[in-house]
Amino acid sequence: MAQSDTPPMNYTQALARLIEGNRRYVAMRQQYPRQTLAHRQILLEGQRPFAAVLSCSDSRVPSELIFDQGLGDLFVVRIAGHVPSPLVLGSLEFAVHSLEVPLVMVVGHSQCGAVSAVIKGETMPGHIHRLTEVLQPAVDAVRTLPGDLLDNAIRESSRMTVGYLLEQSPILRQAVEEDRIKVVPAYYSLKDGSVEVLP
């Protein structure tokens, strides 16, 4: 099922490609790669994305733009607050198991409205509270730490999401244990456009 005009990558190469693309974006020297009609035609044969990205639905954080990538490059899952769930996990497992992506990146971002709502203790109507419930433990975990609470909570939520993915998914865990993939938390700055891989 995994096909493309490019050879498969390992996670080190995949991470380097994401970081390089983000550097181009930060410097406003984008290449806008693989967005031609010709490339669209090549991809009719199948896809071999080199990374899966789980990020927030926030309109300011589109993965293909912030990493300067093109069609067929990224398998993207977006949900408000980049919160994990069994369905999100299913999508990422598909990327790893069926498309053989070597890298899964969870990207939180500055000024995330979902995390901010949790900090403010806002009561959300409808199903919105389901998102804030998932984010609450990240806020609680960093509440007494020095520094900016919102920023710390966003970083913590990226790390916690990675923890959830590995804890809940034998498929991802086995791939990590066999050194086939890496799952990394990251933080995107709306201000300067940079993506920082978190420890």
Ligand SMILES: [Zn+2]
């Ligand atoms: Zn957000």
